[in-house]
Amino acid sequence: MMWDWEFTAVVVPRLLDGLVITVLATLIGYLVALALGLAVAIVRRVRIIGPIVHAVMEFIRTTPLLVQLLFVFFLAPSGMTALTVGITVLGVHYAAYTAEVYRSGIEGVAKGQWEACRALSLPPLRVWGAVILPQAIRKVIPALGNYLIAMFKDTPLLYAITVQEMMFHASGLGGQYFRNFEAITLVGLLFVLVSVPSAILIRRLERRYAAV
Amino acid sequence: MPLSDTTGAPGPEAAGGPLIRFEKVVKRYGDNVVLRELDFEVAAGERVTLIGPSGSGKTTILRLLMTLETVNDGVIWVNGDSLSHMERNGKLVPANEAHLRRVRKKIGMVFQQFNLFPNMSVRKNITEGPVHTLGVSKEEANQRAEDLLELVGLKAKIDAHPTQLSGGQQQRVAIARALAMRPEILLLDEVTSALDPELVAGVLDVLRDVAQTTDITMLCVTHEMGFARDVSHRVLMFDAGRIAEEGTPEQIFGDPREERTRTFLKAVLETG
Ligand SMILES: Nc1ncnc2c1ncn2[C@@H]1O[C@H](COP(=O)(O)OP(=O)(O)OP(=O)(O)O)[C@@H](O)[C@H]1O
Numbered sequence: 071m072m073w074d075w076e077f078t079a080v081v082v083p084r085l086l087d088g089l090v091i092t093v094l095a096t097l098i099g100y101l102v103a104l105a106l107g108l109a110v111a112i113v114r115r116v117r118i119i120g121p122i123v124h125a126v127m128e129f130i131r132t133t134p135l136l137v138q139l140l141f142v143f144f145l146a147p148s149g150m151t152a153l154t155v156g157i158t159v160l161g162v163h164y165a166a167y168t169a170e171v172y173r174s175g176i177e178g179v180a181k182g183q184w185e186a187c188r189a190l191s192l193p194p195l196r197v198w199g200a201v202i203l204p205q206a207i208r209k210v211i212p213a214l215g216n217y218l219i220a221m222f223k224d225t226p227l228l229y230a231i232t233v234q235e236m237m238f239h240a241s242g243l244g245g246q247y248f249r250n251f252e253a254i255t256l257v258g259l260l261f262v263l264v265s266v267p268s269a270i271l272i273r274r275l276e277r278r279y280a281a282v
Numbered sequence: 283m284p285l286s287d288t289t290g291a292p293g294p295e296a297a298g299g300p301l302i303r304f305e306k307v308v309k310r311y312g313d314n315v316v317l318r319e320l321d322f323e324v325a326a327g328e329r330v331t332l333i334g335p336s337g338s339g340k341t342t343i344l345r346l347l348m349t350l351e352t353v354n355d356g357v358i359w360v361n362g363d364s365l366s367h368m369e370r371n372g373k374l375v376p377a378n379e380a381h382l383r384r385v386r387k388k389i390g391m392v393f394q395q396f397n398l399f400p401n402m403s404v405r406k407n408i409t410e411g412p413v414h415t416l417g418v419s420k421e422e423a424n425q426r427a428e429d430l431l432e433l434v435g436l437k438a439k440i441d442a443h444p445t446q447l448s449g450g451q452q453q454r455v456a457i458a459r460a461l462a463m464r465p466e467i468l469l470l471d472e473v474t475s476a477l478d479p480e481l482v483a484g485v486l487d488v489l490r491d492v493a494q495t496t497d498i499t500m501l502c503v504t505h506e507m508g509f510a511r512d513v514s515h516r517v518l519m520f521d522a523g524r525i526a527e528e529g530t531p532e533q534i535f536g537d538p539r540e541e542r543t544r545t546f547l548k549a550v551l552e553t554g
C-alpha cells in the first residue's frame with residue numbers, strides 16, 4: 071500500500087482546523103476542570119452538602135465519558151452548540167478527577183498549618199487562599215498536569231457528538247477518498263506533535279514547583 | 283514597645299478575678315479520660331510552668347485554651363468569657379465562631395514544631411495575623427515585624443523563607459509571630475524540644491527577655507527546669523489529668539512533697 075501524498079495535501083489543512091478545535095476544547099475544558107475540581111474539593115469538606123457533592127462526582131467518575139457526552143448532547147437545549155456541550159462535559163468529567171487530586175493535596179498539608187491559622191484567628195479566605203491552597207496545589211501540579219494530557223487524548227470522543235475536531239475531518243475525508251489509513255495516521259501524528267512537547271513542558275513546570 | 287494589648291473590655295467576671303479559670307474541666311478521647319474535673323486558675327501577668335510525665339494532659343490544656351480542642355464537660359473562662367458558651371439574650375448558648383475569634387485574639391501559641399507558613403517569607407508570617415485578623419495597616423504590621431525580629435535577633439532574616447532558617451531561628455520567628463498579635467496570654471508547648479541542643483539556649487533567652495520586658499501571662503510546658511525556675515511564679519505538676527502538686531519553682535524543684543513529683547524530676551534530670 072502506497073502513501074497517498076495528494077490526499078495528504080487535501081486532508082492536512084482540514085485536520086489543522088480540527089486541531090484548533092481540539093486544542094480549544096482541551097484548554098477551556100481543562101480550565102473548567104481546574105476551577106470546578108477545586109470548588110468541589112473545598113465544598114466536599116462542608117457538612118451535609120459535602121457528601122452530596124461527593125456522591126455526584128463519584129457517579130461522574132465511574133460512568134464513561136462517551137456515555138456522558140451523548141446523554142448531555144441529546145438532552146441539551148437546541149441553542150447549545152455541540153462544542154459547548156463537549157467542553158462542558160469534558161470539564162465536568164475531569165473535575166471529578168482533579169477534585170480528588172486537590173483533596174489529596176489538601177490532606178497532605180500538615181495539621182500544624184491549620185492549627186497555626188487557628189491560633190492567629192485568620193479569616194477562612196486567608197486560611198484557604200494564603201496558607202492551605204498554595205501549599206496543597208504546589209504538591210499536586212504534576213498530577214494535575216497529567217490530566218491535561220489525558221484530557222487532550224480524550225477529545226476524539228467529541229466526534230461522537232458532531233464536534234468538528236480532528237477525528238471528524240479525518241473520518242469524513244478518509245471515507246470520501248477511501249484513504250482512512252492516511253487520515254488516521256495523520257491524526258495520530260498530530261496528537262504526538264502536540265502532546266510530546268506539552269508533556270515536556272509540564273515536566274519542566276513540575277521540576278520548578280517541586281523545589282521548596 | 284507595647285507587646286501586650288490589654289485594652290479589651292473585661293467580661294463581667296473579670297474584675298479582679300483570674301484571667302484564666304478551669305472549672306471542673308473534663309476532656310476525653312474515646313474512653314481515655316485525659317483531664318478529670320480539672321480546676322485551676324491563672325492570674326493576669328502570672329507565669330505558670332506545667333510539668334508532668336508524658337500523657338498527663340499538659341498539651342491538652344494548652345490546646346483547649348487555644349480552642350484547638352473542646353471540653354467534654356466543665357468550663358474554661360478567659361477574662362470572664364467561656365470558651366464553650368456565650369451569652370445571648372441573657373441565656374447561655376453554645377459559642378459560635380465569632381465569639382471564639384474574639385476570645386482567641388487574646389491568646390497566642392507557640393508550637394513544638396514551629397508551624398511557620400513555609401510558603402511565606404518571615405515578614406509575611408509575622409504580618410499575616412495583624413493585617414488580616416486585627417485589621418492593622420500594612421505599614422504598622424511591618425514596623426511591628428521589624429521590631430519583633432530585632433527582639434528575637436533575626437532582623438537580617440526578614441525576607442528569608444522559613445526553609446532557609448535553622449530550627450532555632452524558625453522557633454524565634456514563631457515567637458515573634460505570636461507576639462505580633464499582642465496577646466494577653468502566651469501558650470508555649472515544649473518549644474525547644476524539637477531543637478538541636480545547641481539551639482535551645484537562643485530560644486530560651488528570647489523567652490526570658492519576653493518575660494522580663496512584658497506583662498504577658500505565660501503558660502509554659504517545658505522540661506527545661508533552669509528556664510522554668512528563672513521565669514515562672516508557679517509550677518504545676520500534672521499526673522493523669524490532675525494537679526499532683528503545685529508551688530513555687532524553689533519549692534517544687536528544691537523540696538517536692540509528692541513522691542510522684544520526685545520520681546518525675548529525677549527522670550527528667552537523668553534523661554535531660
Ligand atoms: N487527638 C487525640 N486523639 C486521641 N488521644 C489523644 C489525642 N491527643 C492526645 N491524646 C491523648 O491524651 C493524653 C494526654 O495527651 P497530652 O498530649 O495532653 O499529654 P502531654 O502531657 O502533653 O504529654 P507529652 O509530655 O508526651 O507531650 C494522652 O494519653 C494522649 O494519648
Ligand SMILES: [Mg+2]
Nearest residue numbers: 340341342472
Ligand atoms: Mg505534650
